[in-house]
Amino acid sequence: MSEVVTFSEDGSGVASPQGFCAVATSADIRNKQSDRLDIGILYSKTACSAAGVFTRNAVKAAPVLDCERVLKLGTPIHGIVVNSGNANACTGEQGIKDSLQMLQIAESSSLSPKDSFFLCSTGRIGDLLPMDRITPAIERLGATIVDGESDGLKFAECILTSDTRTKTCEASFEVEGRKVTVGGVAKGAGMIQPNMATMLAFVTTDIAIESSDLQSALKEAIDHTFNAITVDGDMSTNDTVLALANGESGVSFDGKTSARFKEALFKVCDTLAEKIVADGERITKVVEILIKGAANERDAENIARAIGNSLLVKTSWYGNDPNWGRLMDALGYADAQIDQYVIDISYDDVPALVSGNPVPENKQKWKEVVSKPRFSIAIDMHQGDSVYRLRASDLTEGYVDFNKSE
Amino acid sequence: MSEVVTFSEDGSGVASPQGFCAVATSADIRNKQSDRLDIGILYSKTACSAAGVFTRNAVKAAPVLDCERVLKLGTPIHGIVVNSGNANACTGEQGIKDSLQMLQIAESSSLSPKDSFFLCSTGRIGDLLPMDRITPAIERLGATIVDGESDGLKFAECILTSDTRTKTCEASFEVEGRKVTVGGVAKGAGMIQPNMATMLAFVTTDIAIESSDLQSALKEAIDHTFNAITVDGDMSTNDTVLALANGESGVSFDGKTSARFKEALFKVCDTLAEKIVADGERITKVVEILIKGAANERDAENIARAIGNSLLVKTSWYGNDPNWGRLMDALGYADAQIDQYVIDISYDDVPALVSGNPVPENKQKWKEVVSKPRFSIAIDMHQGDSVYRLRASDLTEGYVDFNKSE
Numbered sequence: 001m002s003e004v005v006t007f008s009e010d011g012s013g014v015a016s017p018q019g020f021c022a023v024a025t026s027a028d029i030r031n032k033q034s035d036r037l038d039i040g041i042l043y044s045k046t047a048c049s050a051a052g053v054f055t056r057n058a059v060k061a062a063p064v065l066d067c068e069r070v071l072k073l074g075t076p077i078h079g080i081v082v083n084s085g086n087a088n089a090c091t092g093e094q095g096i097k098d099s100l101q102m103l104q105i106a107e108s109s110s111l112s113p114k115d116s117f118f119l120c121s122t123g124r125i126g127d128l129l130p131m132d133r134i135t136p137a138i139e140r141l142g143a144t145i146v147d148g149e150s151d152g153l154k155f156a157e158c159i160l161t162s163d164t165r166t167k168t169c170e171a172s173f174e175v176e177g178r179k180v181t182v183g184g185v186a187k188g189a190g191m192i193q194p195n196m197a198t199m200l201a202f203v204t205t206d207i208a209i210e211s212s213d214l215q216s217a218l219k220e221a222i223d224h225t226f227n228a229i230t231v232d233g234d235m236s237t238n239d240t241v242l243a244l245a246n247g248e249s250g251v252s253f254d255g256k257t258s259a260r261f262k263e264a265l266f267k268v269c270d271t272l273a274e275k276i277v278a279d280g281e282r283i284t285k286v287v288e289i290l291i292k293g294a295a296n297e298r299d300a301e302n303i304a305r306a307i308g309n310s311l312l313v314k315t316s317w318y319g320n321d322p323n324w325g326r327l328m329d330a331l332g333y334a335d336a337q338i339d340q341y342v343i344d345i346s347y348d349d350v351p352a353l354v355s356g357n358p359v360p361e362n363k364q365k366w367k368e369v370v371s372k373p374r375f376s377i378a379i380d381m382h383q384g385d386s387v388y389r390l391r392a393s394d395l396t397e398g399y400v401d402f403n404k405s406e
Numbered sequence: 407m408s409e410v411v412t413f414s415e416d417g418s419g420v421a422s423p424q425g426f427c428a429v430a431t432s433a434d435i436r437n438k439q440s441d442r443l444d445i446g447i448l449y450s451k452t453a454c455s456a457a458g459v460f461t462r463n464a465v466k467a468a469p470v471l472d473c474e475r476v477l478k479l480g481t482p483i484h485g486i487v488v489n490s491g492n493a494n495a496c497t498g499e500q501g502i503k504d505s506l507q508m509l510q511i512a513e514s515s516s517l518s519p520k521d522s523f524f525l526c527s528t529g530r531i532g533d534l535l536p537m538d539r540i541t542p543a544i545e546r547l548g549a550t551i552v553d554g555e556s557d558g559l560k561f562a563e564c565i566l567t568s569d570t571r572t573k574t575c576e577a578s579f580e581v582e583g584r585k586v587t588v589g590g591v592a593k594g595a596g597m598i599q600p601n602m603a604t605m606l607a608f609v610t611t612d613i614a615i616e617s618s619d620l621q622s623a624l625k626e627a628i629d630h631t632f633n634a635i636t637v638d639g640d641m642s643t644n645d646t647v648l649a650l651a652n653g654e655s656g657v658s659f660d661g662k663t664s665a666r667f668k669e670a671l672f673k674v675c676d677t678l679a680e681k682i683v684a685d686g687e688r689i690t691k692v693v694e695i696l697i698k699g700a701a702n703e704r705d706a707e708n709i710a711r712a713i714g715n716s717l718l719v720k721t722s723w724y725g726n727d728p729n730w731g732r733l734m735d736a737l738g739y740a741d742a743q744i745d746q747y748v749i750d751i752s753y754d755d756v757p758a759l760v761s762g763n764p765v766p767e768n769k770q771k772w773k774e775v776v777s778k779p780r781f782s783i784a785i786d787m788h789q790g791d792s793v794y795r796l797r798a799s800d801l802t803e804g805y806v807d808f809n810k811s812e
Contacts, residue, residue, distance in 0.1 A: 056739070057735065057738035057739045058737075058738045058739070058740075058742070058744040058746070059734050059735060059737065059738030059744065059746045060738075060746075087731075089731065089734070089735075090730075090731055090734045090746065090759070090762070090764065091764070092747070092762050092763040092764070093763075124731065125729075125731025125732065125734060125735060126729075126730060126731035126734070126764050127764075237734070237735050237738055311717075311801075311805075311809070312809055315805075315806050315809040315810045316809065316810065318806065318810045319809075319810025321810065323531075323532075324496075324532060325493075325495065325496055325530065325531025325532035326531070328465050328495070328496045328531065328532070328643070329463065329465060329495075329531060329643050331464075331465065332463035332464045332465030332466075332643055333462070333463045333464070334464075336464070338464040338465065340464070340465045340466075340496065341498070353496070356496070356498055357498040357499075358496065358497070358498070358532050358533075395717075395806055396806060397803040397806045397807055399717075399721075399806075400721050400724065400801055400802060400803045400805075400806055401803055403717070403718055403721035403722065403725075404721045404722065404724045404725025404727065
């Protein structure tokens with residue numbers, strides 16, 4: 001029996017665990033007479049236990065409300081339908097009807113029972129879905145599944161919006177000669193601020209696990225991965241992370257396997273979260289903000305987020321300017337216990353502020369650190385023992401140009 | 407006796423009320439061998455009652471801490487020393503010593519008693535002040551005051567940082583043939599988010615008023631003016647609003663004059679606040695966000711701020727894109743009581759969403775509204791009676807370019 005969790009940064013992702021398939025096609029949802037892949041189905045013939053975490057935005061898209069409904073029912077799950085190009089958010093009653101129709105077609109065309117599918121939509125808010133093109137596309141996908149086809153990478157492609165690349169990964173470990181795999185796929189790009197973002201992530205696994213255990217493990221993994229990243233501080237109406245487990249490996253989640261399963265799940269979520277920040281809209285840098293010595297966890301998180309979402313901090317990173325004064329300004333309004341005269345700040349391992357006093361002789365070294373595409377900022381508040389890690393991006397002219405119209 | 411408050415959008419500002427003078431010079435604080443005006447004194451030979459409101463940032467610059475100290479002492483006030491180019495923030499113990507030295511020189515050179523001056527600094531954070539150039543500059547200013555010189559516009563210029571223009575205004579009214587004037591001056595530009603911003607504002611008046619009454623009136627005026635604007639959501643370490651009243655008009659603040667005085671004070675603060683947003687760093691639009699029907703005041707403010715600080719909302723305004731879906735997304739994470747199916751949104755008077763249902767036939771009209779340099783967005787939450795007005799700017803590529811290095 002190997003203790004090792006092996007890991008791959010890409011691969012087929014959600015289609016890798018035994019018994020899962022993933023298919024995609026084009027419904028030209030953006031109405032651009034294009035054959036861009038924009039709709040897909042992730043499927044397991046064996047019924048799955050399921051877990052889900054959803055946006056905390058009070059304005060929730062119709063498909064998010066439906067996912068919450070199905071998860072609450074607790075019915076065995078066979079798959080996920082997903083489309084990009086249109087979020088089906090702020091679409092009133094028609095949006096709810098359209099969601100239910102998409103699910104009904106997916107379930108019937110794949111020969112699956114009622115309430116055995118989740119639905120996710122991502123893209124523009126406020127437009128009705130083009131159901132005349134979506135309906136036949138889902139019917140085609142259902143037939144493809146019945147034929148046993150699968151292409152995890154095409155599926156990873158069909159969920160993208162302003163992302164520039166697909167995001168997949170997988171982790172596996174062996175238990176008495178049997179292999180357990182956790183596969184993942186995600187999309188991100190804009191509206192990326194924890195809890196969560198225009199972010200969709202799906203995780204599949206062939207371990208046998210109760211839905212309640214899967215929910216706990218997923219929640220634990222998400223808190224310090226998908227929920228600890230920020231691009232623009234906007235939280236979307238559609239954020240969804242779903243996990244499905246079909247048990248086909250023959251290995252059960254138990255005292256012997258739980259640590260390795262959780263490690264594999266965390267690694268998959270952490271890698272997808274990193275890929276989301278790194279592919280933020282027109283960003284040039286990923287900065288790890290490491291807060292320690294905060295009075296409590298809430299303070300540590302507030303401080304990290306105030307810094308990671310400050311426009312002035314983000315633009316200075318973009319300009320390779322180690323403007324630690326803007327860090328101090330941002331942490332000062334973080335609503336946390338602060339004594340400005342004891343704070344230490346360093347860029348990677350180069351001190352910028354020691355006990356509230358600047359170290360200007362290090363200026364050239366800070367500049368070198370901030371000029372890198374990836375670096376860390378460590379801040380010790382000296383108020384207690386709490387820590388928080390946030391991964392944030394810079395803010396660029398490209399982001400503004402990209403988002404000034406859709 | 408006239409009931410009318412007359413108003414001017416510019417003029418000498420703080421130097422207009424009787425008995426006040428304002429002077430400015432260059433100390434080359436930015437060390438650019440330039441004669442840019444960067445230090446000034448506002449002065450009244452007659453002792454003043456005083457009021458002040460300061461940043462709520464937990465990281466406060468040395469001069470802010472000193473202003474709070476002097477205000478608490480309650481000593482009669484004669485003036486304000488102010489410099490731009492360096493905020494004297496995050497400067498450790500030396501910063502505190504430098505503040506005290508600036509005050510001591512201002513007081514002695516203007517023949518004023520100890521603790522009769524306030525000090526304000528604005529500009530870059532984290533650098534020590536060039537006291538070798540500042541000391542003689544303050545001495546020159548002190549001598550100028552004793553000679554009776556005054557130039558309100560030069561004073562308005564010396565406090566600017568990245569502002570592109572001076573910001574002054576004044577309001578006055580007559581009481582039994584005697585004229586009462588309220589004059590104001592401000593600087594803004596970046597780090598502009600209520601409570602407050604890299605914002606300095608000074609108000610002078612020749613009415614006779616107790617410090618406690620002046621403090622109440624100032625607080626009331628600020629809440630819906632300086633505290634209800636946002637450019638970039640960053641709150642600075644140095645924000646300060648100070649008011650001085652010397653009584654030289656011979657008119658007292660009482661039951662007969664209080665309404666007109668408060669009206670004049672509000673008008674001065676409101677105009678300066680508007681000028682600050684309109685001169686935000688490289689912005690192109692000022693948008694008034696009018697929330698009504700919120701469950702309570704806190705909700706109304708949270709909703710307005712979530713919208714006014716959303717990068718995606720701000721970039722869409724810049725792009726003339728009436729993307730009301732982004733408004734819905736932002737208000738959804740505002741931490742307020744929300745029912746997405748009853749919300750109304752309109753751009754000026756053109757409905758975009760009625761009871762949660764889009765009105766796509768108005769799309770061309772929304773575009774026309776959003777293409778204007780000034781427009782309003784009215785949102786009715788239908789949850790209660792509370793209202794809030796926030797003035798916000800767009801976010802442009804110019805802002806990012808401007809702030810990427812200092």
